Amino acid sequence: MAQGVGRFRAVLHRLVIETGRMAREVTLVDAGIGNLASVERALIQVGAGVRVTDDPDKVATSRMVVFPGQSAFGAATQAIVDGAMGAALRMVIERGDPFLGICLGMQLLFDGSDENGGQEGLHVLPGRCRRFPLGLEEDAEPGAIERPMDPAAAKPDDVAPPQSVAEEPLSEAGAEAGGASVLTSPADEPVSSPDAAVPSPPEWSGSTVNEAGYGTTITVDDLPDPSATLPAAEPQPESAPESDIDRPRLMRRIKVPHTGWNEVEPTGDHYYFVHSYYVEPARTEDVMWMTRYGGIRFPAAVRRGNVMGCQFHPEKSQRAGLRFLRAFLLGGWG
């Protein structure tokens, strides 16, 4: 009896070790769009065996893949998406093996980007990348000027028309772009009656942003579109109500790229971000963590089945980043 239990435990032990070993062999994809050394080092730090390869055949047969990327959509990413590497990445994903896209690697999982005149992604997850518009008010975040949020308040009917832009031909443009709530008040036009003029809570899934580039001054393009309809009631992580009523109205505008440590919801941990484009996903259920910048809420990490992505750089995010990578290795999100 005791012997039987002992043998059983030995087998179990072996099984755990073998499974662990298999699960921790990671293929790091060298697609020529990022510096791999620090990602490799971070994976090793959390116990992975790492194989770096630029060979689509090797990627295709891998049982766990990390796909990092820096910079932007462009000719290089187009070549990946259209070429053998893109096919290999899709194969791994469709087979159900764990896959992590980092930064541009996450953005490439989606349908495409506005970057460089419109680029295609891998179409694994629905949604597109948009550029952070310049001129957004840094503090324009949900809760900054609102009362504690009542879910019913997010209904389109309650979106007050912006008072200061009656003359602007915004409605058509906004409706064309899919319409939605946007987040900022124009800097120079103080909101006269906060309660009435508060736009609906910014939502990443529906923000309309203009495509202003560097050097463009944004004036009123980012105002709420009165004719817009919001996506029907989506789960909105609760943010702690803040009492900022007495805050001085000194205002700062966001910088692009979004560079530095930002807090993600709902964990409250900080990760290092650097990117000029963010993902606007079509399905809320693909989003694991969110973060906000200039009133735009966007996915910090996404997940659908075996596919994961993070907009931040876990390899540059100290302990929090290493914990994230380790959880990916161990399948820590169920």
Place this chain on the structure above:
Amino acid sequence: MLKRRIIPCLDIKNGRVVKGVHFGGLRDAGDPVEAARAYDAQGADEICLLDITATTEGRETFLEVVRRVAPQLFVPLTVGGGVRRAEDVRRLLNAGADKVAINSAAVANPLLIKKVSERYGRQAIVGAVDVKRIPPKEGDPEPLYEVVIHGGTRSTGLDAVSWCEQLAEFGVGEILLTSMDRDGTKDGYDLWITREISRRVPVPVIASGGVGNLEHLRAGLATGEGEADAALAASIFHFGLYTIAQAKKFLIEHNIPVRPPETGRII
């Protein structure tokens, strides 16, 4: 929300930290690896290494320092000093740097910024700008600053604000702004020019030059004062006056959003 960054900076000469780093727990205070690790452990948001040798042999030594420091860090590493050509940028990035700061060479050859930004991405290129206030004349509506190069020894005649705007257009992902009037004085950042550039330039601005105490860090970052996105400092951290954690505690108490120091096991 996005947090302001605290960036300790190590000046490197002949492979050693200049003036050393004077706080406990280091076996060799002049070793850049030990110093960088200590800052990382204290919760620095980013680490900066500047090569102040500016000789050919020195550059090779500096590359070696970057190669040794980078694997020890899990925060971004910015390096600079003597970067002249695209080849220098490539070698520093390959050595493990995340961002390379370009100073005088950008003035001499703005196309260099465009070229390396297109090749490695905007996020990898920092425009380092040293500025000096021009002696005020009567009737000046506001202070004027010019860009200086080669460690402040040569004036360029470029207006500081317009130059930073141009750098952003050329493709830098950040501006590292150093006030040569304040550098080494411990009188605090030059808040006027820091704020002006931070408001006018669309990319993040790192304030540098003049920090003597924690209040200076606060002012450099505070809205309505310096408005920088990150604060770089050397001596207040080197001499063990304050740890990064103390600085962050002070800033949090004064309503500057910073990443709280992490504690506990590395993973």
